[in-house]
Amino acid sequence: MAPRFDFSDLWAKETRRGTPVVVKMENPNYSIVEVEEPDGAFRPMEKRRGKNAKQVTWVLLLKAHKAVGFLTWLATVFWSLLGSVKRRLSFTHPLSSERLGRDRWLFTAIKVFLAASLLILGFELVACYRGWHYFKNPSLHIPTSKLEIQSLLHLLYVGWLRLRADYIAPPIKTLSKFCIVLFLVQSVDRLILCLGCFWIKYKKIKPRINEEPFPNDDVEGLESQYPMVLVQIPMCNEIEVYEQSISAVCQLDWPRDRMLIQVLDDSDDESIQQLIRAEVTKWSQKGVNIIYRHRLVRTGYKAGNLKSAMSCDYVEAYEFVAIFDADFQPNSDFLKLTVPHFKEKPELGLVQARWAFVNKDENLLTRLQNINLCFHFEVEQQVNGVFLNFFGFNGTAGVWRIKALEESGGWLERTTVEDMDIAVRAHLHGWKFIYLNDVKVLCEVPESYEAYKKQQHRWHSGPMQLFRLCLRAILTSKIAMWKKANLILLFFLLRKLILPFYSFTLFCVILPITMFVPEAELPVWVICYVPIFMSFLNILPAPKSFPFMIPYLLFENTMSVTKFNAMVSGLFQLGSSYEWIVTKKAGKSSESDLCSLTDKESKKMMPPNQMVRGVSESELLEISQVEEQKKKPVSVKKKTNKIFHKELALAFLLLTAAVRSLLASQGVHFYFLFFQGVTFLLVGLDLIGEQMK
Numbered sequence: 001m002a003p004r005f006d007f008s009d010l011w012a013k014e015t016r017r018g019t020p021v022v023v024k025m026e027n028p029n030y031s032i033v034e035v036e037e038p039d040g041a042f043r044p045m046e047k048r049r050g051k052n053a054k055q056v057t058w059v060l061l062l063k064a065h066k067a068v069g070f071l072t073w074l075a076t077v078f079w080s081l082l083g084s085v086k087r088r089l090s091f092t093h094p095l096s097s098e099r100l101g102r103d104r105w106l107f108t109a110i111k112v113f114l115a116a117s118l119l120i121l122g123f124e125l126v127a128c129y130r131g132w133h134y135f136k137n138p139s140l141h142i143p144t145s146k147l148e149i150q151s152l153l154h155l156l157y158v159g160w161l162r163l164r165a166d167y168i169a170p171p172i173k174t175l176s177k178f179c180i181v182l183f184l185v186q187s188v189d190r191l192i193l194c195l196g197c198f199w200i201k202y203k204k205i206k207p208r209i210n211e212e213p214f215p216n217d218d219v220e221g222l223e224s225q226y227p228m229v230l231v232q233i234p235m236c237n238e239i240e241v242y243e244q245s246i247s248a249v250c251q252l253d254w255p256r257d258r259m260l261i262q263v264l265d266d267s268d269d270e271s272i273q274q275l276i277r278a279e280v281t282k283w284s285q286k287g288v289n290i291i292y293r294h295r296l297v298r299t300g301y302k303a304g305n306l307k308s309a310m311s312c313d314y315v316e317a318y319e320f321v322a323i324f325d326a327d328f329q330p331n332s333d334f335l336k337l338t339v340p341h342f343k344e345k346p347e348l349g350l351v352q353a354r355w356a357f358v359n360k361d362e363n364l365l366t367r368l369q370n371i372n373l374c375f376h377f378e379v380e381q382q383v384n385g386v387f388l389n390f391f392g393f394n395g396t397a398g399v400w401r402i403k404a405l406e407e408s409g410g411w412l413e414r415t416t417v418e419d420m421d422i423a424v425r426a427h428l429h430g431w432k433f434i435y436l437n438d439v440k441v442l443c444e445v446p447e448s449y450e451a452y453k454k455q456q457h458r459w460h461s462g463p464m465q466l467f468r469l470c471l472r473a474i475l476t477s478k479i480a481m482w483k484k485a486n487l488i489l490l491f492f493l494l495r496k497l498i499l500p501f502y503s504f505t506l507f508c509v510i511l512p513i514t515m516f517v518p519e520a521e522l523p524v525w526v527i528c529y530v531p532i533f534m535s536f537l538n539i540l541p542a543p544k545s546f547p548f549m550i551p552y553l554l555f556e557n558t559m560s561v562t563k564f565n566a567m568v569s570g571l572f573q574l575g576s577s578y579e580w581i582v583t584k585k586a587g588k589s590s591e592s593d594l595c596s597l598t599d600k601e602s603k604k605m606m607p608p609n610q611m612v613r614g615v616s617e618s619e620l621l622e623i624s625q626v627e628e629q630k631k632k633p634v635s636v637k638k639k640t641n642k643i644f645h646k647e648l649a650l651a652f653l654l655l656t657a658a659v660r661s662l663l664a665s666q667g668v669h670f671y672f673l674f675f676q677g678v679t680f681l682l683v684g685l686d687l688i689g690e691q692m693k
Contacts, residue, residue, distance in 0.1 A: 110646060111649055117516060117656045117657060117660075120516045121516070121656060121659065121660055124660075126153070130153075130154070165519055168517050169517050169520045172514065172517055173519075173520045175510060179502045179510065180526055182502040183530065185494070186495075186498060186499055186502070187534055190538075193379050194379060196379075197378065197379045200383065200386055206386075206436075206437065206438065207341055207385075207434045209343075213340035213343055226255050226258045227339060227342075228258055228259075228318040229260075229318065229321070229335060229339060229399075230315060230318040230321040231252070231259060231261045231324070232261075232264055232321060232322070233245055233261070233324050233325075234306060234323070234325065234326070235264065235265055235276070235326035236266040236302075236582050237266075237267045237269055237272055238326040238327070238585055239275065241327040242275065242279065243275075245324060245325075245328055245329060246263060246276075246279050247283075248329040248330055248331075249261055249324060249330065250283045250286075250290060251332050252332055252334060252335055253332045254335045254336070256288065259335075260290075261289065261290040261291070263290065263293065265292065265293065266301075268298070273294060277292050295308055300413030301413070301416065301418075301580040302395075302418060303411045303413045303421075304413050306418070310402075310410060319403075320339060320342065320400065320401055321402055321405070322334075322335065322338075323397075324441070325395065326585070327443050329441065330353075330397070330441045331441070334353070334439065334441065335399075338351045338353060338399045338436065338439060347431065347432050348431070348433075349404030349426050350400055350401070350404065350426065350431070350433040350434070351398060351433075351434045351436060352381065352398040352433065352436065353398060353441050354377045354381075354397070354435075354439060355373060355377060356440040357444065357445050359444050360445065363688075363690065364548075364689070365446075365448075365452060365688050365690075366447055366689075368548065368551065368552050370445065371538060371542050371548070372538070373445070375542075377541075378437065378541035379541060382435055384435075386435075388483075388486065390432070390483075390486075391423070392419070392420045393433075394419060395418070396419075396443075397441040404426050404429075407426075407429055408426040408428075408429050408431070409425055414465075416579075417458070417459070417462030417465070420462065421470075424466065424474075428473060428477040444586060446584060449683060449689040449690075450686070451583050451584040452689065453559075454581045455583045456563060457562055457566040458566075458581070459566075460563045460566035460567050460570065461567065461570030464496065464497065464566075464570030464571040465570045467492040467493075467496065467497070467571075497567060503560035505564075507527070508557065508561060511657070511672075511673070512654055512656070515660040515661050515664070515666075515669065515673070516660060521666075522669075524669075527668065527672050528672065531553055535552055535553040536549065550675075554675060554676055555679060555683075557676055557679075558676075561647065562646075565646070642686050645684075647680050648685070650677075651677050651678075651679075653677075654673050654674075655673070655677035655681075657677075658677055
């Protein structure tokens with residue numbers, strides 16, 4: 001009897017069209033025919049227009065042309081990048097690499113991680129070649145029997161798997177969870193600050209002056225209504241900007257006998273001293289009440305300079321002091337917009353104005369700095385000023401009540417952030433602050449990465465020094481408990497310590513390590529969604545910078561190594577925590593071109609035959625020597641680029657982790673690690689910011 005083939009069970013699982021027909025034959029030579037539809041066999045076939053060989057050839061040629069064009073564009077971009085790197089390295093002096101000094105500990109740790117990652121990657125490649133490891137399946141079976149061990153190398157690999165799963169993955173998971181919690185807490189803080197800023201904009205909340213403080217008619221006849229104001233311009237070897245800053249301050253709209261300008265020059269170059277002294281003499285002959293001071297003993301950096309100037313006997317006659325750094329160019333109405341806020345407010349100690357930047361569009365580095373500083377002034381300073389009446393003094397573009405400075409202990413030389421130091425001590429003594437977001441003072445941001453890195457190191461090491469020194473004073477002060485909590489938890493810990501800690505640890509250490517320890521892999525929302533959202537919030541105060549959101553995110557992670565190193569150095573007094581390096585200026589003039597304005601004012605104020613009236617012969621000789629020195633051709637020094645070791649080491653570490661992620665087909669992780677590694681590489685080779693000329 002012929003065998004029976006019953007496929008009913010198979011047809012019950014699969015849904016098919018048509019009526020199946022089973023043909024049974026007595027002869028063993030049998031066959032099964034399945035007809036999809038009853039009339040399928042009698043339906044005429046559709047005529048399809050096929051492509052001939054010539055058309056297929058043209059289609060293939062067109063696709064090949066597109067592929068070759070894309071590969072050519074990619075090769076061109078890669079070749080241009082290599083050319084830029086080659087030019088940058090050719091202009092790099094052998095001795096111009098970054099000096100690590102006592103901060104070598106972080107660089108050494110990064111090198112150890114890099115060597116370990118390369119060793120593990122090579123080990124896993126060998127294991128994959130031997131068939132012991134598959135990158136796309138990290139959860140492998142670990143052999144437990146000796147019979148399963150094939151060789152000594154296999155035994156080492158099995159030992160690594162056990163070590164990774166039992167001892168390395170658990171602490172990494174714990175640390176990553178801790179950093180994620182800090183990340184979320186800091187994100188909530190940023191979100192609350194943004195909501196507070198939106199509320200201020202919606203309600204149009206801002207400090208206002210109740211009545212017109214000064215008459216607009218006869219200023220000279222009503223001089224007694226203007227308080228005495230001392231204006232200080234501290235500077236040190238800033239030859240690029242001294243002239244425009246002195247010019248701007250000398251044109252402040254204030255009665256001349258109610259204002260004194262102090263040019264506090266700490267320059268150690270005698271030629272620069274002569275130039276600044278001559279500039280002061282020039283404005284003094286125009287009737288401006290201005291004096292030049294130079295310290296013989298230069299201690300304490302800027303704090304020591306300001307402290308020395310405040311110790312003069314004539315300072316007792318002044319009620320307020322306005323401070324401008326050497327690159328700041330205030331508008332003529334600055335004092336009339338700030339000083340009136342002190343009227344009938346005896347508890348007010350500080351009025352802070354906002355910074356505006358004349359070179360924010362100079363290069364990519366200045367654009368990224370503008371994003372950070374816009375958020376700082378528009379959101380942080382404004383929200384803290386409106387709701388808390390306290391914020392960190394920015395060191396310049398502000399007016400202090402001299403009584404508040406004296407009661408708070410004056411300028412101290414114990415840290416590199418004397419501005420934050422005096423602000424904290426004034427807050428502990430009960431003084432209130434006001435921030436004016438509408439009053440802007442022009443200044444510069446660093447155009448080179450080297451200058452920006454040194455500035456950020458000082459800005460992040462100083463707060464940790466100050467926190468260590470004033471913690472006890474905060475705890476024992478008589479201010480309210482919520483103000484103490486705000487100072488310790490938010491002002492210092494969250495925004496000065498936790499931010500650089502989790503940013504560097506999570507994105508530059510834990511993330512690349514988890515590529516080699518897949519048991520502790522970070523979720524996608526931690527490395528993608530939340531950072532992009534936070535970058536979006538940071539860019540809101542500078543809406544024209546939205547095209548730079550991704551570069552901003554990558555660059556902020558790159559700067560985390562500098563900020564983390566500075567934070568640790570300041571907290572534990574390591575390395576160059578008390579080093580003050582004056583930020584390099586480019587000497588950009590404001591949009592109104594203050595230099596030409598100065599020339600016009602000098603022609604209006606004093607005829608040529610009266611320019612030297614009241615000047616001694618020695619001053620005339622000095623001015624003539626300075627003028628001759630200005631006319632001499634200036635020798636242009638060849639710029640040299642620097643190599644930044646920590647950034648380069650982290651670049652290779654992240655790129656190695658990116659290769660490991662690519663082998664494991666981790667899309668988001670690979671793209672983040674790759675682009676972050678390229679960003680570190682560009683920064684490490686000094687390819688961002690001011691370029692070679």
